[in-house]
Amino acid sequence: MSAGLAALLDDIAVLAKMAAASLDDVAAATGRASTKAIGVVVDDTAVTPRYVHGVRPQRELPIIGKIAKGSLRNKLLIILPVALVLSQWLPWLLTPILMVGGTYLCFEGAEKVWELLSGHGKAEETVDKVGPEQEKAVVSGAVRTDFILSAEIMVIALNEVADEPFVSRAVILVIVGLLITLLVYGVVALIVKMDDIGLALATRQSKVVAAFGRGLVTAMPVVLSTLSAVGVVAMCWVGGHIVLQGADELGWAFPYDVVHHIEHWFHDLIPSIGAAIGWIANTLASAVFGVLWGGIVLAIVHGVGSLRGKVRASAH
Helix, strand or coil: CHHHHHHHHHHHHHHHHHHHHHHHHHHHHHHHHHHHCHHHHHHHHHHHHHHHCCCCHHHHHHHHHHHHHHHHHHHHHHHHHHHHHHHHHCHHHHHHHHHHHHHHHHHHHHHHHHHHHHCCCCCCCCHHHHCHHHHHHHHHHHHHHHHHHHHHHHHHHHHHCCCCCHHHHHHHHHHHHHHHHHHHHHHHHHHHCHHHHHHHHHCCCCHHHHHHHHHHHHHHHHHHHHHHHHHHHHHHHHHHHHHHHHHHHCCCCHHHHHHHHHHHHHHHHCHHHHHHHHHHHHHHHHHHHHHHHHHHHHHHHHHHHHHHHHHHHHHC
16 A cells, blocks of 8 residues: 555656646746747837827826737737647748738838828827727727737747647747736836826935936926837838748748848948847838838728729719
């Protein structure tokens, strides 16, 4: 009886060691996947604050909370199951789907650039002035844009753990989705509430702390406006990069080869900081391509819309 108990305890110990090793593998793979996706996280963090730009302070956190919930739904209920199914049975479909999403980002970014240059942009109104319908539209637009960025994050993470078993892949992607969402929207919430933190600090008795608080209050409108502009550039950059890389994977190497040549030329120009300069050159080239590609799509969309308007007018 005691021998049987000892054998059972040995078996339990072996299973425990195997489980611990499996958890270590999942943790390591999660770390790799999260690190690979961190570049898109920066873009997502830059894009989101523009959706609460001009919103009354008391509505900022509720709106960010709604966007964060929508982002989690995107990642866990739509992107994760689809990505797992496609990676298991139709892996060749992932790239074209990502390219469609990248094209949408380019289109949205180019539209913002066109509105800025043409002066045809919509006048900004605070959400509280126009009511809950406008708030719903703001959240819907943010979640729609987040869907594309989240898809790229999850696919990058998936590519990093493609050799893992199916269940491990699913667990890793769930963890990555949760961590990335908490990181992005935690940082966004901190950024948009920084002026309130500054106001609280400005009332402190310490002159240094109070001065720092007043500096935050003064700086935050400029920071938020800058982030709003960076968000538009980030959409063009990320969208352009997705389309370029996808085209390269599908066999149309020319556009991405040009970007690579630009990157390598700047990389070799100043070897001591070549990696940083090369990355900046690649980013700018991808953004320029994103604006151009988005501009083509924008012209087509507006042309089709104008044609439909003429057809309807003639019909009446």
